[in-house]
Amino acid sequence: MFKLFRFVRPYRMWVVAVVLLMFLQSIAQLYLPTLMADIVDIGVVNGDAGYILQTGAMMLLFAAFGTLCNVTAGFMSAKTAAGFGKIVRGNVFAHVETFSLQEFDKFGTASMITRTTNDITQVQQVLFMLMRMFLSAPLMIVGGIVMAVSKDATLSLVLVAVIPLLVAVIVLVASKGLPLFQIMQAKLDRLNLVLRENLTGIRVVRAFNRTEWERSRFRTANESLTDTAIKVTRIMSVIFPIMLLLLNLSLVAIMWFGGIRIDNQHMQVGDLIAFTQYAAQILMSLTMVSMMFMMIPRASASAVRINEVLNTEPSIVDRTGARENAYVQRGVVEFDSVTFRYPGAEQPAVRNISFTARPGEMTAIIGGTGSGKSTLMNLLMRFYDVDGGGIRINGQDIREMRQEQLRGLVGYVPQKASLFSGTVAENIRFGSDAATMEEVEHAAEVAQAKPFIDEMKEGFDSAVSQGGTNYSGGQKQRLSIARAIARGPAVYVFDDSFSALDFKTDALLRASLRAETEDATMLVVAQRVSTIMNADRIIVLDDGEVAGIGTHRELLASCGVYREIVTSQLSEEEIQ
CATH class of the missing domain: 3.40.50.300 (P-loop containing nucleotide triphosphate hydrolases)
Structure with missing residues (x-):
C-alpha cells in the first residue's frame, strides 16, 4: 500500500503541516492533565481560588489551541486524501488506456471498474485516517507514557502489563482479517460482473424469460460477498470489546493501586487524577490504532489490486525509435x-x-x-x-x-x-x-x-x-x-x-x-x-x-x- 503513497508528493507540504499541527495538538492535550493535577494539589488543597481561575484559564487556552490545530489538520488531511484519490484514479485510467485487448481480457471490465472506484476509495479513506490518527496516536502513546512515568513510575507498571496485550490482540486480528479482505474484493468483482452482464444484456434476459435465473446468479454472488463480509466483521469486531475490557480493567487497577499509594503518601490525589487521564489517553490512542488496523487490511488488499494494474506493462507498446512519418492520404x-x-x-x-x-x-x-x-x-x-x-x-x-x-x-x-x-x-x-x-x-x-x-x-x-x-x-x-x-x-x-x-x-x-x-x-x-x-x-x-x-x-x-x-x-x- 505504501508504494501508492508516492502519489502524495504534490501534497507533501500539506502532509508536513498536518504532522506539525497534530504534534502541537498532542502537546496541548498532554499538558492538560498536568494543569488539572496542579489545580487539585495546589489550588483546591490550599483553597487558592485565584490560582484555580488562572490555571483554569490556561487550560481553556490550551484546549482551544488544540482544537484549532485539530480542525486545521482535518481540513488539510481531507484535501490531501481527496487529491491523492484524484491522482491515482487519473494514473490508473491513463495506464489502462495504454493496455491492449490482451490486458483487458486478463483483468475483465468489471474488475477494472472496481479497482478504479472502490479500491482507490478504500486506500483514500485509509490515507485520511493515517494522517489524522496514525500520526497523533503514536505521539499520544509515547507522550502519555513519559508523562505518566513522571507522575509515578511504580504505578506505570500497570501500563507495562496491559499495552503488550493490546498490541498482541491488534496484530492477531489484523493477520486473520487481511486474507479475508482480499477474498472479499474478489467477490465484489464477481458481484459487479453479474450486475454488469445483467444490465447490459437485459433485453436478452427478458426475451428468454431468464429473469429468475439472473436473480439467482445475483443472489448467489451477493450472499457469497455478504458471508465473507460478515466473517470479516466478526473477526474485526473482537477488537473493540477486548480493548474496552482492558481499558476499564486498567483504570480499575490504576485507581486501586493509586489509592493504596495515596494512602501510603507515595503520591498526591492530583497526580492520580493526571495519571488516570494519561492512562486513558494512552489506551484510547491504542484504540485509535486498532481502528486503523481494521481499515488497513482491506485497504492493503485494494492497494495490491491497484498496483497490479499499474505494474502491468502493456503487451503492445511503441518500439524505441518508432518512426513518425508525415500523414499520408493513401495507404497500401x-x-x-x-x-x-x-x-x-x-x-x-x-x-x-x-x-x-x-x-x-x-x-x-x-x-x-x-x-x-x-x-x-x-x-x-x-x-x-x-x-x-x-x-x-x-x-x-x-x-x-x-x-x-x-x-x-x-x-x-x-x-x-x-x-x-x-x-x-x-x-x-x-x-x-x-x-x-x-x-x-x-x-x-x-x-x-x-x-x-x-x-x-x-x-x-x-x-x-x-x-x-x-x-x-x-x-x-x-x-x-x-x-x-x-x-x-x-x-x-x-x-x-x-x-x-x-x-x-x-x-x-x-x-x-x-x-x-x-x-x-x-x-x-x-x-x-x-x-x-x-x-x-x-x-x-x-x-x-x-x-x-x-x-x-x-x-x-x-x-x-x-x-x-x-x-x-x-x-x-x-x-x-
Whole structure:
C-alpha cells in the first residue's frame, strides 16, 4: 500500500503541516492533565481560588489551541486524501488506456471498474485516517507514557502489563482479517460482473424469460460477498470489546493501586487524577490504532489490486525509435504470412494469411463464423500483435509505427456499433475533433444517416443515450460509419458494419462510399455476399486460412468454400 503513497508528493507540504499541527495538538492535550493535577494539589488543597481561575484559564487556552490545530489538520488531511484519490484514479485510467485487448481480457471490465472506484476509495479513506490518527496516536502513546512515568513510575507498571496485550490482540486480528479482505474484493468483482452482464444484456434476459435465473446468479454472488463480509466483521469486531475490557480493567487497577499509594503518601490525589487521564489517553490512542488496523487490511488488499494494474506493462507498446512519418492520404495494406493465436487458445485463429489491399480498391473478406475475419481487422488496428509474419502500410511494418499514427491512418467501424452519450454531432466528430458542421453533415449524408437525423426534432443536436440505446441497430451502424468518414482516413475498415441495414440502404451506402473513398483503401468484412459481390478483390477465409482470392466470378469458378456461401444466400438468377 505504501508504494501508492508516492502519489502524495504534490501534497507533501500539506502532509508536513498536518504532522506539525497534530504534534502541537498532542502537546496541548498532554499538558492538560498536568494543569488539572496542579489545580487539585495546589489550588483546591490550599483553597487558592485565584490560582484555580488562572490555571483554569490556561487550560481553556490550551484546549482551544488544540482544537484549532485539530480542525486545521482535518481540513488539510481531507484535501490531501481527496487529491491523492484524484491522482491515482487519473494514473490508473491513463495506464489502462495504454493496455491492449490482451490486458483487458486478463483483468475483465468489471474488475477494472472496481479497482478504479472502490479500491482507490478504500486506500483514500485509509490515507485520511493515517494522517489524522496514525500520526497523533503514536505521539499520544509515547507522550502519555513519559508523562505518566513522571507522575509515578511504580504505578506505570500497570501500563507495562496491559499495552503488550493490546498490541498482541491488534496484530492477531489484523493477520486473520487481511486474507479475508482480499477474498472479499474478489467477490465484489464477481458481484459487479453479474450486475454488469445483467444490465447490459437485459433485453436478452427478458426475451428468454431468464429473469429468475439472473436473480439467482445475483443472489448467489451477493450472499457469497455478504458471508465473507460478515466473517470479516466478526473477526474485526473482537477488537473493540477486548480493548474496552482492558481499558476499564486498567483504570480499575490504576485507581486501586493509586489509592493504596495515596494512602501510603507515595503520591498526591492530583497526580492520580493526571495519571488516570494519561492512562486513558494512552489506551484510547491504542484504540485509535486498532481502528486503523481494521481499515488497513482491506485497504492493503485494494492497494495490491491497484498496483497490479499499474505494474502491468502493456503487451503492445511503441518500439524505441518508432518512426513518425508525415500523414499520408493513401495507404497500401499488406498482410504477409500473418499468423496469430489468442492467449490461452490451443489453435491459431489465423494462419499464413497473405494479401494486399490497394488505394482506390475495395478488398472484401468473407468466411464462416470463426474463420478469423474480425481477427485480421484487430491485428491491422494493432489491438493484438501478430505471432508470425507481418502487416505493412505503405511498406512500413505497423509495429515500427507509433500506435497513434497507425490508428490516425485508419477509419474503423467495429462489428458492434458503439455510440457515446452526448449528441449526434458529437458522436460523428468523435472521428475528428476538427470536423466542421458542413463536414459532419456530409459524413452523415454519405453514411445514409442524414434522412433519419433530419426527421428528429433537434437534428444533429439530438441526444444520444449511453450506448446509443435510443437508436436502432441500423441507425447506430450508420452513425458509426459517418464517424469514420468524418476522419477522412487513408484506410477504411468496415468490420461487418452493414449487417443491420436493409438491402436498399446497403446498396445506397455502398454506392456513396465508392465515390467518397475512391482514393482510399477499403477493407470490408461481410457476411452477406450481396454486400461484396462487386469488390475488386475478395479474400475467402476458412478455419483461419485463405481458401481463395479473386473477384466474385473468379471465386465462383475456382473456390468451393465461396461457392457454398453464395449458393446458401443467393438464388441461381442472382448468382448469374
